[in-house]
Amino acid sequence: MTRMLRNNLINLYLIKFAKWFNLVMPVVVLFYQDNSLGMQQIFMLKSIYSVAMVVMEIPSGYLADVWGRKKTLILGSFLGTAGMAVYCLSYEFWAFAAAEVILGIGYSFISGADSALLYDSMKAAKREKDYMKQEGWITSAGNFAEAIAGVCGGLLATFSLRMPFYVQLLIAAVAIPAAFLLKEPKVQSTALAKGFGTTLQTVRETFQHTRLRAALLISSFAGTASLTFAWFVQPYFKAANLPVSLFGVMWTVLNLSVGVSSMFSYRIERKVGQRNALLIIILGFTIGFYLAAWEVSLIGISFLFFFYLVRGIAHPILKDYINRDTRSEVRATILSLRNFVIRINFAIIGPALGYLTDNFSLSWALIATGTGFLLTALPFLKPLWKPAPQSSSDKPS
Template identity: 25%
Template sequence: MMGLRNLRVLYAVRFFGSLIPAYVIERLFWEERGMTIQMVVYTEIIFAVTVVLLELPAGIIADRRSRKRMLVLASLLGCFEFLILVYATSFWHFALAVFLAAVGRSAGSGAENALLYDSLQEAGREKSFEQVLGRLNAVDITSTMLAAMCGSFLAGLCGYELNYWISLASSLAALCFTFMLVGPAASGGAEGEKSIPIGASIAGAVRFFKRNRRVMPVMLSGMVTGASLNFIDEFWQLYLDRIGIPAAAFGLFSASIFLLRLPGNLLAYKLKTRMGSGPLLTAVTAVLAAGFLYLSMARNVSGLAAIFLICLAGGVIEPLAAGYLHHRIDSSMRATMDSFQSLGLNAALIAIGLGFGYFSSRWDVFGGYGFVGLLCLAFCVYFAFASSKL
């Protein structure tokens, strides 16, 4: 069946799309080329603003035209991103690469989950969406770990730039596999339909939220916690550098924090059955709040335990939030609604990034993590009340 073929191809796309050894030394490479923490935060904001502006139109195009084409575009832009970074020497070079990455992210984020769900639906396996998404994320994580271990070794042996050339080659491989995807019949003919105005699609999304008021707290939880986790992924290298851990250990550490996300991704569907979505997400948010606050205060190796705990708890977030949404929406607007989730996450990233950048400029990365911890704590209190009705 075409649906099952898509699953195999998506595994390959995820593997090569995550086999990016550049990420393990990214902050050091950027810092070496003159990028300060504040500049990095500015690029994060450029990324988030671009995604906020393009995410919803991209989701609508994916629903109305072709999800495969949007995934091909995302992979193509990923190749250009690394090509630019190899030669980047100024802030605007990095900003352009981040902008292209954001356009690619907008093109692919809603389209991938929509294609996955409809492929499963065609095979009669849509109830296993959280399980399969968790396995896709597990492939993603395994590939990231492999890239981190190899990238750390190669960086110490050959310098940072080689990792970016290898990342470009892996991105090209992912692009080749996206051409093998097909639009499943389970999409109900959504792809290729006559164009519907963006305003009508947005109105349909608003009606969906009015009819399904319980969805919004879960989506907000995914947005806030997902944005918060981003600051672990983006700045753990600086944290380790500040507490005196050498770059030679970065590969092992990077592999460890991604390995810790595997259990959550693989077991999210079982935890949801036993605990329920509301209590589970409340517990995860509380763990994140405690972990970030500890990171801001413990400026020594004990902070690594807090990072490990944050990553362990954070593994359940994406399958849980995405599954809660996709089980409740129609195929004709699946990518559009998934794009709403990504749009909100990046809006949260902008807001949190402004605070993170401000406090980091005053108290280094420790102050930034303290701000994120207080924000997670405040949201945890809200969500504990809101989730009682889930």
């Protein structure tokens, strides 16, 4: 392993830690409710966050490809810290909304750029075949961090529901020096993208590339499903009458399951093959939603683990399928496009699912989400049933 690759892996792990060691997530719904917000307002906040990401997602990917992945990661790290500072000082919906806008923009500068820098670092070291393995391990490390944070956040919340936010501010700041210490790999060509029109052309060409379009959309729909399911977990715990003292513990165990399955995702894909891996992901997500909806109880919490295990398998595999058909000089743009689709999907369906939960039931909201994922993902399955050919001359540029 080269010194550059080792350095970047260490600092990308630290950035992932700062982003995923989320002390507030296990109790954030309780925090919002303590500040007089209902589920529809909570989903509205997350939609505002998603819109902020949507607005900047593709431009941030373009900047990462032209300005540099390191610089965009530095900017994203500063904004993530600033957004958490605003949260620490906020007490009502519109102040929370302002914090969500800052955090959403900050996250958009990190998402896509981190995976692009990882892939190109490995490519520069002639280790790109190990990308899925490293992406899985970094994802796993992020989920382990989130799992440990679940326990810590729950303990901090016993002092005050605001205390996790104060400590989270310090955790978010860790990403800033880590981003400064990154080294930009030399496989990137900045001469290609001469204006934002090039980015728009890249988007058009992506959707003309059958395999890449299928990989990007399936990965995006899976990301939307994962994000939505995560926001159902705390209402599920509450509906199942889980003691609040155990929220952090259960959150921890769920994320540990994601971390474990992420570590072995590359082995699973190699063992079962691309076609079966895709079927496991699509059917597994759908069944996970249905099982959770079928039994909302303390016993039913065990069904949540099924979804989280599939989630851990899915994301490293699907990101790898995108990277295989993407050129280095537009990689961050394409990965940002994936996150763009995730967030715009969530911005559209989030408030509707919040309304469905408040006015009908959590089970109906889970069934609706699972059915929607199945119907949108299945039509794009066929182009990916066969492995990509060795030639990549049709990759969008």
